[in-house]
Amino acid sequence: xxxxxxxxxxxxxxxxxLGNIPFFLSALKPVAEKRRKKVIxxxxxxxxTVLVAFLFGGVYFVDLMxxxxxxxxxxxxxxxxxxxxxxxFPIPRHPGQEPEEEEPLVVPLAIPGVAGPSTMATVLLLxxxxxxxxxxxxxxxxxxxxxxxxxxxxxxxxxxxxxxRGLIAMERLMGMVLVALAVQMFLDGLRDxxxxxxT
Numbered sequence: 001x002x003x004x005x006x007x008x009x010x011x012x013x014x015x016x017x018l019g020n021i022p023f024f025l026s027a028l029k030p031v032a033e034k035r036r037k038k039v040i041x042x043x044x045x046x047x048x049t050v051l052v053a054f055l056f057g058g059v060y061f062v063d064l065m066x067x068x069x070x071x072x073x074x075x076x077x078x079x080x081x082x083x084x085x086x087x088x089f090p091i092p093r094h095p096g097q098e099p100e101e102e103e104p105l106v107v108p109l110a111i112p113g114v115a116g117p118s119t120m121a122t123v124l125l126l127x128x129x130x131x132x133x134x135x136x137x138x139x140x141x142x143x144x145x146x147x148x149x150x151x152x153x154x155x156x157x158x159x160x161x162x163x164x165r166g167l168i169a170m171e172r173l174m175g176m177v178l179v180a181l182a183v184q185m186f187l188d189g190l191r192d193x194x195x196x197x198x199t
Contacts, residue, residue, distance in 0.1 A: 011144035013178045017151040019171035031103045044149045047114035058124040070192035076121040077186030083118045087175030
């Protein structure tokens with residue numbers, strides 16, 4: 001149960017819904033207000049489909065490429081660290097170069113907004129490290145995605161409640177937690193190849 005909760009929290013932090021609120025609202029400006037929630041829901045479902053496919057199918061790609069669990073763990077830790085640093089020290093994110101009359105489709109809201117490379121690396125690591133726990137990982141992914149989806153679906157309300165400073169503060173706090181998780185993931189990879197002693 002503790003492992004499941006840890007995975008849910010990790011995936012939620014990596015999806016970074018609070019940090020994505022301004023990004024989503026900016027990307028949806030060209031979209032008619034009555035269509036925005038439909039677009040958000042569609043993009044969230046696309047992201048979920050991609051992540052589930054990556055969870056169940058990514059392990060076969062890893063086996064085909066001959067990648068080891070230790071390399072995936074260390075690569076995942078590096079990616080999470082980069083994401084965490086960007087959460088703590090954010091840079092301006094732009095929704096893309098779509099013409100104003102078009103609404104976002106897949107990019108940039110579904111990918112990489114929710115189903116970004118760090119989230120894909122995390123679910124891939126889970127599938128590769130403990131393939132016997134695939135049902136648990138699917139539950140964890142589904143719960144983390146559902147909470148993320150609710151936050152992003154009601155993003156105007158959260159922006160109104162927390163305001164921009166509150167969102168920034170929450171994102172940086174989540175970034176600090178993610179730094180610790182990234183370091184742990186990297187250390188686990190080093191332990192797998194016996195560069196540091198196990199606990």
